[in-house]
Amino acid sequence: MESPADSAASSQRRDTVKQKIQIFGRIKPSKKPSAKPGASLEFVVPKDLADGFVNNKKECYRFRFQKVFDQTVKQEEIFQNIAKPVADSVLAGYNGTIFAYGQTGSGKTFTITGGAERYSDRGIIPRTLSYLFDCFSQDSSMIYTTNISYLEIYNELGYDLLDSRREASRLEDLPRVSIMEDADQNIHLRNLSLQQAGNEEEALNLLFLGDTNRMIAETPMNQASTRSHCVFTMHLCRREPGSATVRRSKLHLVDLAGSDRVSKTGLYGQQLTEAKYINLSLHYLEQVIIALSEKNRSHIPYRNSMLTSVLRDSLGGNCMTTMIATMAIDKRNVDVSTTSTGTRLKQSAAGTADENGIQDNHHSAEQVITLKETLSQRDNEISILRNKNKQKQTNPGPQLSMGQQEAFETFMKDHDDHLTIDDNKNLLKQRSRQLTSHNVSTRTPSSEPCPHVCSTAGVTGSPPEAEEGEDALEETLCRQITQEKQSTEIEHLQLLLEKTKVKIQRDFRQWWSHWGAPHVEVTLLIIHKHLIIDHFNLQFSSFRCTRLTPSSIPLTGDQQTDADIMAFIRARQNLLHRTGNCTWSNH
Numbered sequence: 001m002e003s004p005a006d007s008a009a010s011s012q013r014r015d016t017v018k019q020k021i022q023i024f025g026r027i028k029p030s031k032k033p034s035a036k037p038g039a040s041l042e043f044v045v046p047k048d049l050a051d052g053f054v055n056n057k058k059e060c061y062r063f064r065f066q067k068v069f070d071q072t073v074k075q076e077e078i079f080q081n082i083a084k085p086v087a088d089s090v091l092a093g094y095n096g097t098i099f100a101y102g103q104t105g106s107g108k109t110f111t112i113t114g115g116a117e118r119y120s121d122r123g124i125i126p127r128t129l130s131y132l133f134d135c136f137s138q139d140s141s142m143i144y145t146t147n148i149s150y151l152e153i154y155n156e157l158g159y160d161l162l163d164s165r166r167e168a169s170r171l172e173d174l175p176r177v178s179i180m181e182d183a184d185q186n187i188h189l190r191n192l193s194l195q196q197a198g199n200e201e202e203a204l205n206l207l208f209l210g211d212t213n214r215m216i217a218e219t220p221m222n223q224a225s226t227r228s229h230c231v232f233t234m235h236l237c238r239r240e241p242g243s244a245t246v247r248r249s250k251l252h253l254v255d256l257a258g259s260d261r262v263s264k265t266g267l268y269g270q271q272l273t274e275a276k277y278i279n280l281s282l283h284y285l286e287q288v289i290i291a292l293s294e295k296n297r298s299h300i301p302y303r304n305s306m307l308t309s310v311l312r313d314s315l316g317g318n319c320m321t322t323m324i325a326t327m328a329i330d331k332r333n334v335d336v337s338t339t340s341t342g343t344r345l346k347q348s349a350a351g352t353a354d355e356n357g358i359q360d361n362h363h364s365a366e367q368v369i370t371l372k373e374t375l376s377q378r379d380n381e382i383s384i385l386r387n388k389n390k391q392k393q394t395n396p397g398p399q400l401s402m403g404q405q406e407a408f409e410t411f412m413k414d415h416d417d418h419l420t421i422d423d424n425k426n427l428l429k430q431r432s433r434q435l436t437s438h439n440v441s442t443r444t445p446s447s448e449p450c451p452h453v454c455s456t457a458g459v460t461g462s463p464p465e466a467e468e469g470e471d472a473l474e475e476t477l478c479r480q481i482t483q484e485k486q487s488t489e490i491e492h493l494q495l496l497l498e499k500t501k502v503k504i505q506r507d508f509r510q511w512w513s514h515w516g517a518p519h520v521e522v523t524l525l526i527i528h529k530h531l532i533i534d535h536f537n538l539q540f541s542s543f544r545c546t547r548l549t550p551s552s553i554p555l556t557g558d559q560q561t562d563a564d565i566m567a568f569i570r571a572r573q574n575l576l577h578r579t580g581n582c583t584w585s586n587h
């Protein structure tokens, strides 16, 4: 007999299978007046005189979308309209994919991951995680397990962004992911780690770990890692208590590389190679979606690119596939190709599909897996991990020369007081306390601040006396929540500093080869999102770094205003940290 959960799932399933590919447009805010929201978008691209006297270029382009979100749209609205329906279908047991497609700088990362300035700028990934974990906690009839993987594809090579066992300072340091196909044509991604997330916080930590790796392991030519596709995947398993049957579904959230046209960008060398790989893989993605929409099409060209191979079981068919075409509308940036790709996909999905949506790709339906199969999969995973370990032992990673290693170790040892993680942790704890008191005291309704809240030791202070009543209890709860959030922040910062250390090592080596000379005084700034988070004056009197002049560290100094510090913490709370940069400079 069908349980209520199953009947809800199957009714959702009936709705889901009728789904066609959804194509939405999103316009990035600009100084120009906002376009009106609707289902179509019209571009007028004036003929450029520089193109010559005879110019037959089209001037007016009109494109149709499911819906176009104008410049004023909020992230929450994007989540509700675009991501929530896909998340619901994943809960019902279907695979789903959301990808952001658009020119460099048009807002793909902002849409998928979010912006770093405000908490409300959280993008689709953090909001979807929050929504799904809420749903799990409300459904006591099922046991849910969530695993997360985060893959970066650069020039057709895959890299695992969630490997925390080694410190990556270059893309090549990350484990290389390769595709394997079994006899049943199922795709397996070798070396891509699946990390279990027991709750929203753990899942966000994984997102943060991946984003940090993404930023630190820069692509050879780019600072901002914008030239690769990033696929964040949630693998859901659900099972009734006591049952051996596990139901699996996946949600891919994909931040595609910028769709800039090679001819327009005037690139050469490595950048040209990157651009060609990007354009080719986007072209293959489009081809797969169009092929899926054609009735009686026997061959779908998944194998042409790594991206389509990875998304193979989550595109079209019973899967819910949604594309967001992001657009920056100013003359310089008008990207007719983004909109025309969107329209082409929409037409092919809508025009030729039958009422069941585009052709079933035979991988999309809910997968039911027995415990036995799960165990054999685990065996495979274990043997892959064993191989990985073996490889790791035989490949200890890049080495410093003996002199450089010695200099670096002395430097780290001498300055441990300032550079150790624990120290920074204490530093941050101290700041957190101050901030907590600042935060909570500014929102205390009564003019008399609560002694527990405003005390600098308040974060870990004792509970309020009974007579302080409900207000005090509420304040204590607020404080506890803030404290929990801040401990997460501290862990994030620890991770960031760990990564930064590796970067320091690399930069130190480079710097030393250029500037290493007797009696040099240098300043080391550790900069994170344009904020100086650490700051040292170092003096070298020989090859070794023999003297350190500790300087004021802005976070503990009183030069910074509360607003600065708040901005600093808020930037972290967003969980979208970009890498810490180290700057070495001569005095």
Ligand SMILES: Nc1ncnc2c1ncn2[C@@H]1O[C@H](COP(=O)(O)OP(=O)(O)OP(=O)(O)O)[C@@H](O)[C@H]1O
Pocket: 027, 028, 029, 102, 103, 104, 105, 106, 107, 108, 109, 110, 111, 115, 116, 224, 225, 226, 257, 258, 326
């Ligand atoms: N809707 C928006 N509202 C506010 N700021 C935005 C919006 N979209 C993008 N931005 C800002 O524009 C800048 C570029 O956006 P983003 O990095 O998301 O572009 P992108 O398309 O991912 O670029 P790339 O291809 O280089 O990765 C960022 O500073 C981002 O915060």
